[in-house]
Amino acid sequence: MIKSDLVRAMNESYAKLQLEAARVEELPIELEQLRRAIEAANRKVDFDIDPSDFRAALLDVAAEPKDD
Amino acid sequence: MTDWSRASLAETADAIAAGRTTSRDVTEACLDRITRLGDTLNCFVEVDRDGARAAADAADKRRRDGAPLGPLHGVPLAHKDMYYRAGRVSACGSKLRADWRAPHTATALSRLDRAGAIDLGRLVMVEFAMGPHGYNQNYPQCRNPWNPQYIPCGSSSGSGVAVGGRMVHAALGSDTGGSIRCPAAVSGVVGLMPTNGRVSRHGAMPMSHSFDVVGPLARTARDSARLLGVIAGHDPADASSLDVAVPDYEAELGSAASLPTIGIARGYFDVGVDADVGKALDRAVDDLRRIGFAVEEVAMPGDLLDEVAELHPLIMKAEGAANHLSTMREREVDYTFEVGHRLHAGFFIPAASYIRALKLRGAYLRSFAQAVFSRADLILTPVLPTQVPTIAETSGRTGKAYLDMVVALTRNTKVINFLGLPAISVPCGFTSNGLPTAFQLFGRPLQEAALLRAADRYQHATDWHAREPGLVADAARSVAV
Numbered sequence: 001m002i003k004s005d006l007v008r009a010m011n012e013s014y015a016k017l018q019l020e021a022a023r024v025e026e027l028p029i030e031l032e033q034l035r036r037a038i039e040a041a042n043r044k045v046d047f048d049i050d051p052s053d054f055r056a057a058l059l060d061v062a063a064e065p066k067d068d
Numbered sequence: 069m070t071d072w073s074r075a076s077l078a079e080t081a082d083a084i085a086a087g088r089t090t091s092r093d094v095t096e097a098c099l100d101r102i103t104r105l106g107d108t109l110n111c112f113v114e115v116d117r118d119g120a121r122a123a124a125d126a127a128d129k130r131r132r133d134g135a136p137l138g139p140l141h142g143v144p145l146a147h148k149d150m151y152y153r154a155g156r157v158s159a160c161g162s163k164l165r166a167d168w169r170a171p172h173t174a175t176a177l178s179r180l181d182r183a184g185a186i187d188l189g190r191l192v193m194v195e196f197a198m199g200p201h202g203y204n205q206n207y208p209q210c211r212n213p214w215n216p217q218y219i220p221c222g223s224s225s226g227s228g229v230a231v232g233g234r235m236v237h238a239a240l241g242s243d244t245g246g247s248i249r250c251p252a253a254v255s256g257v258v259g260l261m262p263t264n265g266r267v268s269r270h271g272a273m274p275m276s277h278s279f280d281v282v283g284p285l286a287r288t289a290r291d292s293a294r295l296l297g298v299i300a301g302h303d304p305a306d307a308s309s310l311d312v313a314v315p316d317y318e319a320e321l322g323s324a325a326s327l328p329t330i331g332i333a334r335g336y337f338d339v340g341v342d343a344d345v346g347k348a349l350d351r352a353v354d355d356l357r358r359i360g361f362a363v364e365e366v367a368m369p370g371d372l373l374d375e376v377a378e379l380h381p382l383i384m385k386a387e388g389a390a391n392h393l394s395t396m397r398e399r400e401v402d403y404t405f406e407v408g409h410r411l412h413a414g415f416f417i418p419a420a421s422y423i424r425a426l427k428l429r430g431a432y433l434r435s436f437a438q439a440v441f442s443r444a445d446l447i448l449t450p451v452l453p454t455q456v457p458t459i460a461e462t463s464g465r466t467g468k469a470y471l472d473m474v475v476a477l478t479r480n481t482k483v484i485n486f487l488g489l490p491a492i493s494v495p496c497g498f499t500s501n502g503l504p505t506a507f508q509l510f511g512r513p514l515q516e517a518a519l520l521r522a523a524d525r526y527q528h529a530t531d532w533h534a535r536e537p538g539l540v541a542d543a544a545r546s547v548a549v
Binding site: 007011014016017019023026027037038041042044045046050051055056057058059060 | 263264265278308310312375378379381382385393396397400401408412413415416417418421423424425426427428429430431433434437441466467468471488512513514515
């Protein structure tokens with residue numbers, strides 16, 4: 001569970017933003033939502049895939065014929 | 069006498085080229101509309117009246133001199149205030165760049181210039197293109213042309229309003245999660261998001277490098293085809309630009325080839341659809357069948373799309389945060405509330421997770437295409453599943469309520485950005501609040517011609533795109549009197 005203390009510590013260590021106290025309290029809710037995406041990504045990624053594979057996929061999919 | 073400001077871009081350009089009207093007359097008609105509606109709808113940041121008149125006069129002289137004319141010769145356009153023009157201010161909807169002058173001109177603008185378009189000015193946008201609602205506290209509230217109490221959507225809010233309000237014939241927008249298609253849908257105009265990489269982003273303010281797409285908002289599919297033919301094509305100045313031949317989109321509208329098969333999306337996109345929106349879509353499907361399209365239901369891979377909907381903000385927020393880290397540290401006070409709410413979480417996303425999400429894009433695109441495009445060429449969905457909300461209903465939200473509103477507005481559009489596919493928003497009726505609604509068609513990468521052809525056939529058989537907001541008719545009547 002992400003808590004506001006963690007957000008505050010990460011902000012002080014890395015981001016160094018002037019976050020209002022109320023915003024620090026809200027951010028864990030949003031980060032929890034994003035963590036579901038992070039977990040989904042963590043489960044499935046192929047070791048050998050390059051992130052730029054997306055460009056190749058676009059052209060591959062463009063060229064595929066439709067099944068009739 | 070024809071009021072050319074209310075005609076389509078293609079009709080107007082052809083009339084100027086044929087000498088049936090002049091660029092100056094058309095430009096004056098658009099400037100007059102801006103004068104009459106500008107203070108109500110607040111869609112312009114800046115109108116360059118003198119520059120537009122001089123450009124229109126030069127365009128008319130070129131025609132009189134018999135010089136070669138481009139496909140947009142003498143037609144007034146205006147663009148989202150994030151397209152750079154060398155030496156001119158491009159504020160990007162922000163205080164931070166209120167006086168910032170661009171060092172170079174956007175490739176899309178250069179191509180429109182070469183095609184003969186007139187640039188009337190800069191259009192309001194959501195600050196740094198971060199928000200689907202259309203708010204920007206840095207400017208007076210931009211308002212929906214169909215009813216000023218309703219939101220114009222965003223982030224290309226001014227683009228949708230200016231085209232829907234008949235102030236310009238078309239405008240460039242940009243789309244990272246729905247920012248062309250949603251404003252087009254709620255203003256009753258056509259919004260085209262080309263394939264990721266089809267149109268150069270060089271000189272367009274970045275929001276999220278992975279998802280940003282440049283595209284037009286216009287009144288008809290034919291107008292959109294003409295515009296895309298001008299702005300599409302490889303650009304070595306944009307690393308993401310696809311080096312693929314550009315078809316003659318306008319000529320392809322009349323192709324004798326068999327019509328594409330249209331799939332009605334079942335699953336994910338049909339969740340939470342308002343009854344009025346659903347009726348409009350059912351009627352559109354009936355119309356498409358009547359025109360001659362083969363239409364069948366196609367099951368969407370719901371689990372994949374649910375994950376895509378979660379992965380989209382992960383990438384978008386991380387990239388947006390990277391773009392804004394320095395200025396957010398130094399001048400956060402100059403950012404509005406909305407941008408903070410879209411960006412703050414991006415600073416706390418682990419780099420490894422961001423990269424893993426990027427690695428998934430290609431695999432998800434391949435899986436999605438195999439599941440969906442084996443059954444149909446194009447897929448039809450609502451753009452917004454709900455009726456357009458009012459400004460009062462949506463303003464002042466904070467925390468989770470704000471984020472939920474963003475999710476609701478972009479549910480059906482942002483997943484298409486993640487997959488990089490082309491999509492078009494086409495007006496298809498009105499809901500009980502009197503606001504327009506629209507369907508979205510999307511297809512395989514680089515299938516813009518099929519999207520435009522389907523939309524064009526639909527618009528030949530229906531007149532939703534030709535209906536005008538009451539404000540426009542009132543303004544035109546007052547001119548006639």
